[in-house]
Amino acid sequence: MPKAIRVHEYGGPEVMRYEDVETRAPGPGQIRVRQTAIGVNFIDIYFRSGVYKAPELPFVPGKEGAGEVVAVGEGVSLFRPGDRVAYGSASGTYAEEVVLDAKEAVSVPEGVADETAAAMMLKGLTAQYLLRRTYAVQPGDTILFHAAAGGVGLIATQWAKHLGATVIGTVGSADKAELARQHGCDHVILYRDEDFAARVKDITGGKGCAVVYDGVGKATYPASLDCLRPFGMFVSFGNASGVIDDFSIGLLGQKGSLYATRPTLFTHTADRASLEAMAEDLFGVVRSGAVKIPVHGRARLKDAQKVHTELAGRQTTGATVMTP
Template sequence: MKAIRVHEYGGPEVMRFEDVPLPEPGPGQIRVRQRAVGVNFIDIYFRTGAYKAAQLPFTPGKEGAGEVTAVGAGVSGFKIGDRVAYGSAEGTYAEEPVIAAAAAVHVPEGVDDATAAAMMLKGLTAEYLLHRVYRVKPGDTILFHAAAGGVGLIACQWAKHLGATVIGTAGTPEKAELAKAHGCDHVILYREEDFAKRVREITQGKGVPVVYDGVGKATFPASLDCLSPLGTFVSFGSASGAIEAFDIGLLAQKGSLYAIRPTLFTFSSQRPVLDAMAENLFGAVRSGAVRIPVNARYPLAEAQQVHRDLAGRETTGSTVMEP
């Protein structure tokens, strides 16, 4: 089969489209003929070595969807021919990878493969952010950075459906319009405006109870200035670079704030929780409350260009690669 292989950490050019042996699933694993592969910023972190792979060479990728072609020993709940999707697997930049059955969920009727592949990591992230880290409720006003990004477009729609007033940030007028079309009531152009000041203006000085920040370095510590007393700062990514030298005393100075750095992998590590999260996500998508914008499709062989576009913030919504 064909797969993307990384033999050394580095830029997009280190990803090679190679022939590799078709793997056999071991205990607790399934093999999937993928119809679509999801693309996420975490893939860049692993490619560059910001996050270390278990070994070199390795195949990147966490997300995908397709059809089960083989089942390993001890696996229950999946059989050959089942449609599955996953957002926390390993090595999905491949035609037919072996993944842990614990990472997979069944794809219901009415959800196509590209949508399923595009929604799992980002959609499950939105699920735990809005329903588990801070439970968004009617009447809340929230701030979501990078509102036109993959997680942002899903989360802003969902938060609006939950009854929140949604403030988003975006880098360009075009992205601002996209965010408005996906649930944002207010969009701040963070490169041109002081977003903390604008949040205070929008909320009449009160601030917001929660800030969801997947940007990192470029939006910190100003994100803390957007929060009301006892508010929650949720740092779930670092697209602009990692937050450095975090001084926990800032949380006291700015209103007895809470701060959390959650990950999808923690929330999805227990099967009952993953199933509940997936059911919630698929329900929101099938009802029409949340639309999954698949705004770019590439062949798997063009993974280098996909990473260049993603790192350059040239993408909106979700990108999928097709083996």
């Protein structure tokens, strides 16, 4: 019987149990995948802890993975058994086998390993919609990316540099600063030691940035707004330090007629044509070598508790991938 991580009640890493689960046949429009690699993301912590609610308890966490199709349901024409696929917005991927809607998966092209695909679908597609769809980064733009040494950050900063931007990143330690510099950051700010808004003003000669990409949340708001030029855009796409609970729309006017948005990957990928176009864009920059997918953590699925403890403690850089 295949194994999976199941959460029976919301809480800390200890609520995740490694258990036998029944294998179900794929329903209409679905595929069953034997996973070879499982991506780990901060959103998994939000669901495990109850910040985001699962449809029901118990549930299997996880959004991201890659593997081989072993069965297809009625009406599926996109894939056949034996196809290599990856996905970043599925459900229940902390498992040896997963059943998902075929429309959530994309084919993995030759030259992209399963581990790389599992490490980059959610984070890489997030970088894609941030840089290419939410605020389209142009040559000559100066941008600020918080948590530049994180999973999304290391992909996004390389990509932004490839697009011709001057990239400022914030990180929490000297080791992470060096990593960020290696992955596209022109300027790195140690946000625990420095006033990052003041440093951004220095770096930009008082002009500010075209856009701030903020997956940190509570700890970087509202100072992120002080990093923007007039009419600049504040993009809040996560809350690793806690939810922003005191957002004031009036501040946008006071600080330069700013724009603010809170996009999610799942809205962008809900449309099949958009998902395919985004994945093609992502695979393109990875296969060309312009963007490298750094996998710095590897673990077994049964050790998911330890993986979550390290991720929540900001002890990780780049992507972590679990194998069944």
